[in-house]
Amino acid sequence: MASNIKIPFGNLDRQFASHRETFLKIADEVFTSGNLLQSRAVDDFENKMAEMCGRKRAVAVNSCTDALYFALLTCGVKPGDEVLVTSFSFIASLSPILRAGAKPVFIDIEPDYFMMDLKSIERKITPNTKFILAVHLFGQCLNMREVEEFAKKHNITIIEDAAQSFGSSYKGRPAGKLGKVSCISFDPTKVVGSFGSAGIALTDSEEIAEHIKRLRCHGKGKGENGFSHLGFNSQLSSEHAAMLSFKLDLLKEWMAKRNQIAQKYIAELKDFEGENLTLPKIRKDSSHNWHKFVLKTKHRDKLRKKLSEMGIDTKVHYTYTLGRTEYLPENFKDSARIAEKITKEVLSLPIYPELTDEEIKHIIKELKEFFKYE
Numbered sequence: 001m002a003s004n005i006k007i008p009f010g011n012l013d014r015q016f017a018s019h020r021e022t023f024l025k026i027a028d029e030v031f032t033s034g035n036l037l038q039s040r041a042v043d044d045f046e047n048k049m050a051e052m053c054g055r056k057r058a059v060a061v062n063s064c065t066d067a068l069y070f071a072l073l074t075c076g077v078k079p080g081d082e083v084l085v086t087s088f089s090f091i092a093s094l095s096p097i098l099r100a101g102a103k104p105v106f107i108d109i110e111p112d113y114f115m116m117d118l119k120s121i122e123r124k125i126t127p128n129t130k131f132i133l134a135v136h137l138f139g140q141c142l143n144m145r146e147v148e149e150f151a152k153k154h155n156i157t158i159i160e161d162a163a164q165s166f167g168s169s170y171k172g173r174p175a176g177k178l179g180k181v182s183c184i185s186f187d188p189t190k191v192v193g194s195f196g197s198a199g200i201a202l203t204d205s206e207e208i209a210e211h212i213k214r215l216r217c218h219g220k221g222k223g224e225n226g227f228s229h230l231g232f233n234s235q236l237s238s239e240h241a242a243m244l245s246f247k248l249d250l251l252k253e254w255m256a257k258r259n260q261i262a263q264k265y266i267a268e269l270k271d272f273e274g275e276n277l278t279l280p281k282i283r284k285d286s287s288h289n290w291h292k293f294v295l296k297t298k299h300r301d302k303l304r305k306k307l308s309e310m311g312i313d314t315k316v317h318y319t320y321t322l323g324r325t326e327y328l329p330e331n332f333k334d335s336a337r338i339a340e341k342i343t344k345e346v347l348s349l350p351i352y353p354e355l356t357d358e359e360i361k362h363i364i365k366e367l368k369e370f371f372k373y374e
Helices: 012-018 020-033 040-053 064-074 095-099 144-154 206-216 238-248 251-272 300-309 337-342 357-372
Strands: 057-061 082-086 103-107 129-135 157-161 181-185 199-203 293-296 346-349
Touching (some): 012 020, 020 238, 040 057, 040 181, 064 095, 064 157, 064 199, 064 206, 095 103, 199 206, 251 357
Parallel strands (some): 082 103, 129 157
Antiparallel strands (some): 057 199, 181 199
């Protein structure tokens, strides 16, 4: 029997309702100023992000996808260079590599944390291996020390894809402070999500930061006609930057609420763990922002259908491995045994600060009811 309860997977409409007056005030101030791009609001947001991530510079762009692409370009990627990347992530971890003319080399994952298996990576090294795209996933971090030791050993450049892990840390070191360039997303689905597309690149290199600034604005350098590079239009609006600056002040509060929900899920479902259910595990020394709460079950599709009937929206992250991407050239495609198995088992539950206690209880009740008989 279908439920009249409707619990959405995302939360930006509820977030807007909670802070409506502040968001409208910010919009009014920005629009009244007339400074819609390349403004003080963008500068302030960049400075705030650099400070929070312990970086010297931050450059705001239209998306984390663009940030990753610009990171590769400014770090000297060349056609044919090989870039090590996880098999299990959103397509935006792959597309910048292809846009840059490089070759992705896919690494299988650890089954517990869903991230690149650093212990299996050595056999993928060739003389053409020049970069590693270090992708954190679902809200926690890779072992940053191991990534750095591996990169140093093989003389390869680290670019950090911290799209999903902003606010998290490894041994106290914040996501956004690994490698030559770090890239963070403010897509609407993120813990700090924009009301539109937004991303940022962080670095300790003045040269790289200035290069990315030129790339994001048509290649414009100094002076009215100083277009020194072939560039792109990847600017962050002043409105989005100002709203994101406000949201940054709420990050700790939002993460605490997400953690409360995650711990409630875990506490209520731990007795059902076993052959039919695996709950998320937290890597030792890594904190978790709970961008996603991802469980594993071999009954995933059946469970998802049941929850949908009960008014609970869920998502699958992800339905295929990056090495199976349809538009990949055949000689780039690759299999990943563990990642491919996991694509058939993972399910993401709603997790955001605006979930009510009643909604959380309803989700847990339906999960318990399902696993009681599976």
